């Protein structure tokens with residue numbers, strides 16, 4: 001294992017795969033969203049497949065490769081070979097040293113995920129401070145699962161609060177309670193993902209059952225410290241039944257959460273699967289129709305909870 005692949009997140013350094021400024025979908029107002037790499041779930045519809053593994057990864061876009069071959073000699077494990085018009089990449093042999101990236105002028109080879117210091121990430125977040133104050137926005141930690149890097153995520157939330165910024169944590173909920181507890185001290189709003197109310201269906205779609213997720217949500221709400229919005233990615237044939245959404249709405253009503261956002265499944269992340277060498281398992285899955293989304297939103301609002309339809 002080389003230095004890049006063997007590195008770990010710490011309280012001062014985190015593995016981030018993207019930072020998005022002027023974000024308006026990840027909490028109130030104008031926000032900067034910091035995307036953490038690493039996730040305990042394996043959702044079949046994941047639109048950010050590059051967020052899943054907790055280490056930097058090699059991206060290869062064949063359409064950008066002109067077959068020049070400069071990357072071949074720098075690859076010690078012989079993972080790259082000549083192909084028809086472009087290279088062949090054998091990911092079984094690749095040890096993720098990422099040395100080939102420097103040899104590639106066309107950006108056919110790139111990495112996703114880099115370690116950043118707390119100072120660097122905070123500096124990026126502070127760039128738009130005036131916009132946050134004018135729009136009641138702030139900083140959102142998303143991913144992947146931000147709390148998969150608990151020390152760094154908590155320190156970033158804390159640093160944001162020390163600078164007077166509003167903080168939002170977008171979480172899968174699949175996190176040990178002790179980890180949540182520390183992070184919640186510095187969190188204003190929690191965006192809490194609920195994928196399915198049935199434990200076995202949840203396992204089938206995400207790789208884990210939902211007990212811990214539902215238990216953590218109950219504890220967060222009981223703590224009365226944080227505002228909570230539930231988010232449901234609506235996936236055709238998986239969780240879009242009126243019965244399932246009714247159960248979400250009943251829980252939201254019982255827990256008195258502020259809002260339920262229904263997120264329309266889309267295929268925008270699909271091309272990323274090839275680039276990162278993952279198989280896309282939802283071939284030909286249609287997004288839910290507007291009528292379906294509206295009917296599901298109506299189910300939620302009929303329980304007295306604000307419902308929104310988002311992407």
Ligand code: SF4
Nearest residue numbers: 075094095097098100
């Ligand atoms: S990252 Fe690039 S150079 Fe390193 S082993 Fe993989 S293909 Fe070879």
Ligand code: SF4
Nearest residue numbers: 065066068069071104
């Ligand atoms: S260096 Fe880049 S453009 Fe050249 S063969 Fe390798 S991947 Fe293709």
